[in-house]
Amino acid sequence: xxxxxxxxxxxxxxxxxxxxxxxxxxxxxxxxxxxxxxxxxxxxxxxxxxxxxxxxxxxxxxxxxxxxxxxxxxxxxxxxxxxxxxxxxxxxxxxxxxxxxxxxxxxxxxxxxxxxxxxxxxxxxxxxxxxxxxxxxxxxxxxxxxxxxxxxxxxxxxxxxxxxxxxxxxxxxxxxxxxxxxxxxxxxxxxxxxxxxxxxxxxxxxxxxxxxxxxxxxxxxxxxxxxxxxxxxxxxxxxxxxxxxxxxxxxxxxxxxxxxxxxxxxxxxxxxxxxxxxxxxxxxxxxxxxxxxxxxxxxxxxxxxxxxxxxxxxxxxxxxxxxxxxxxxxxxxxxxxxxxxxxxxxxxxxxxxxxxxxxxxxxxxx
Numbered sequence: 001x002x003x004x005x006x007x008x009x010x011x012x013x014x015x016x017x018x019x020x021x022x023x024x025x026x027x028x029x030x031x032x033x034x035x036x037x038x039x040x041x042x043x044x045x046x047x048x049x050x051x052x053x054x055x056x057x058x059x060x061x062x063x064x065x066x067x068x069x070x071x072x073x074x075x076x077x078x079x080x081x082x083x084x085x086x087x088x089x090x091x092x093x094x095x096x097x098x099x100x101x102x103x104x105x106x107x108x109x110x111x112x113x114x115x116x117x118x119x120x121x122x123x124x125x126x127x128x129x130x131x132x133x134x135x136x137x138x139x140x141x142x143x144x145x146x147x148x149x150x151x152x153x154x155x156x157x158x159x160x161x162x163x164x165x166x167x168x169x170x171x172x173x174x175x176x177x178x179x180x181x182x183x184x185x186x187x188x189x190x191x192x193x194x195x196x197x198x199x200x201x202x203x204x205x206x207x208x209x210x211x212x213x214x215x216x217x218x219x220x221x222x223x224x225x226x227x228x229x230x231x232x233x234x235x236x237x238x239x240x241x242x243x244x245x246x247x248x249x250x251x252x253x254x255x256x257x258x259x260x261x262x263x264x265x266x267x268x269x270x271x272x273x274x275x276x277x278x279x280x281x282x283x284x285x286x287x288x289x290x291x292x293x294x295x296x297x298x299x300x301x302x303x304x305x306x307x308x309x310x311x312x313x314x315x316x317x318x319x320x321x322x323x324x325x326x327x328x329x330x331x332x333x334x335x336x337x338x339x340x341x342x343x344x345x346x347x348x349x350x351x352x353x354x355x356x357x358x359x360x361x362x363x364x365x366x
Contacts (some may be wrong), residue, residue: 160180
């Protein structure tokens with residue numbers, strides 16, 4: 001192994017960290033507090049909803065309890081899906097480790113980076129420490145995301161077109177039914193097309209670009225990305241053909257999250273048609289793409305705006321969405337942070353037991 005590979009192997013042993021200075025930490029905390037204060041206190045006043053806060057405090061307790069149960073179920077489904085994709089009989093990843101990895105990853109996603117980058121980095125690191133090789137981790141991570149967000153894109157297409165043509169009850173503004181449906185269809189087509197890229201594209205490019213010229217090295221690095229992506233997509237498609245019941249976790253994760261929102265509507269009033277809730281939920285979740293910690297502000301505003309466009313009462317939409325975010329976003333953050341430190345201690349014990357050196361490669365199942 002050359003020095004560069006030694007450096008990569010050593011780096012894979014260290015837990016991904018986010019470098020915080022006192023100024024950055026205070027600025028980040030101030031930003032999150034400011035956004036939350038705006039959403040829960042300023043926004044209702046700007047919209048003329050003076051009684052929103054009182055209404056939040058007067059929700060039906062039983063519906064809120066049901067929302068809490070749906071929250072627990074959603075994370076159980078997430079852990080179940082994680083095990084379906086990453087865990088095999090010869091793996092050292094038990095249910096406890098699976099819980100710690102998924103919850104810590106979700107906390108990292110919400111607190112450290114937009115678009116899920118923090119959670120992906122932490123999950124990949126934990127899997128490397130568990131003994132999976134880097135290519136296996138990369139392919140399986142892509143397969144996991146393809147399964148999860150494949151349901152997302154399919155829901156945009158089916159629900160958006162279903163609402164627009166009248167198959168599902170509810171109003172159907174073109175901008176938040178057909179446009180998202182087109183977006184979802186394009187994403188699905190692009191990823192299915194990527195499945196035809198050869199998995200050994202990097203090796204094929206290496207044959208054509210010999211030597212150490214910078215253009216050859218750049219071509220090989222660029223070829224590794226679509227090659228690994230194609231392998232991950234094919235892995236996801238293969239997993240769907242295994243009839244593993246744990247793959248229900250893909251639908252259960254999204255379904256139970258939507259059920260939390262549905263229960264929150266009932267806690268403070270009446271819920272709009274189910275297809276409207278599904279569409280507004282997924283349109284609002286696109287706010288996670290904004291460069292905001294955990295999509296704070298973007299997701300909330302996106303959902304409220306989508307419900308308003310569907311004709312849902314603005315005050316009810318604000319109250320239900322803020323309550324949903326309290327359950328689905330804020331409530332699991334504390335156990336996620338605890339899981340992060342539990343995972344860190346567990347990995348330190350593993351490393352001490354193994355001694356120095358990179359973890360051994362387990363058989364690939366991509």
